[in-house]
Amino acid sequence: MNKFNLNKFLEKNNLSEDDKLFLLSIINDIYSHPEFQKRLDSKNYPHHSSISLGEHILNDAIVAYKIAKNKNYSYSNLKLIILIAMFHDLYEFPWQNSKIIKNKFQNLHGFTHPIEAAINAVTWFPEYFQNLEETKIIIDGIIHHMYPFPVRSLKNGFKETEINNLNKVNFLPSNIKQIIINSSCQNTFFKLSFSKSNSLEGKIVSKADRIVSLKEENLNFNSYKACITGKNPDLND
Numbered sequence: 001m002n003k004f005n006l007n008k009f010l011e012k013n014n015l016s017e018d019d020k021l022f023l024l025s026i027i028n029d030i031y032s033h034p035e036f037q038k039r040l041d042s043k044n045y046p047h048h049s050s051i052s053l054g055e056h057i058l059n060d061a062i063v064a065y066k067i068a069k070n071k072n073y074s075y076s077n078l079k080l081i082i083l084i085a086m087f088h089d090l091y092e093f094p095w096q097n098s099k100i101i102k103n104k105f106q107n108l109h110g111f112t113h114p115i116e117a118a119i120n121a122v123t124w125f126p127e128y129f130q131n132l133e134e135t136k137i138i139i140d141g142i143i144h145h146m147y148p149f150p151v152r153s154l155k156n157g158f159k160e161t162e163i164n165n166l167n168k169v170n171f172l173p174s175n176i177k178q179i180i181i182n183s184s185c186q187n188t189f190f191k192l193s194f195s196k197s198n199s200l201e202g203k204i205v206s207k208a209d210r211i212v213s214l215k216e217e218n219l220n221f222n223s224y225k226a227c228i229t230g231k232n233p234d235l236n237d
């Protein structure tokens with residue numbers, strides 16, 4: 001059983017009661033999903049160093065919300081920011097010390113995980129992808145969250161990208177598949193897209209992700225090295 005306590009986690013982050021309730025009203029359904037719960041286990045899903053992927057995602061949602069909340073944004077802006085953060089790293093398998101071999105450099109986890117996250121978000125949470133304009137903003141935010149680090153371009157389709165959830169692509173609505181492809185083809189060089197998110201919401205999540213990631217790596221050399229090599233000797237294999 002997962003022992004993670006969301007209420008205590010939010011309390012630790014110095015949020016007012018109103019902020020806590022606001023965040024909970026948006027994140028709770030996603031947080032409760034079995035695929036999200038699975039990713040709160042730091043043994044099975046260590047993301048940065050030994051911090052779980054789920055905790056990283058929650059940290060990102062909180063920091064993105066804190067950046068945005070005093071800026072006079074509408075409810076819709078704030079909701080989209082929090083949703084992008086909750087979906088941005090929902091990739092398929094743990095990446096540190098992974099046994100999965102990628103044949104092409106451009107298909108390494110760092111370049112392809114935003115695409116996996118977008119596919120999983122649409123597959124597991126279709127209710128958030130009913131409005132076309134919101135869908136474009138959310139997907140573009142997920143796809144380009146790593147900026148200035150590039151993302152794999154889907155110019156030639158999904159097949160050659162060695163993503164770990166290719167089996168789900170055929171079940172995506174065709175217009176959403178096209179939105180993912182279009183977003184990944186902005187500012188392409190070689191097989192990578194060097195583009196910021198087009199939206200204010202996406203840019204804020206990307207900024208929050210950089211802040212949170214640096215903090216979580218905690219200036220740990222092996223942890224930084226793992227971002228390039230994928231191998232982290234500090235974690236038990």
Ligand SMILES: [Fe+2]
Nearest residue numbers: 088089113146
């Ligand atoms: Fe990421």
Ligand SMILES: [Fe+2]
Nearest residue numbers: 060088089209
């Ligand atoms: Fe992230």
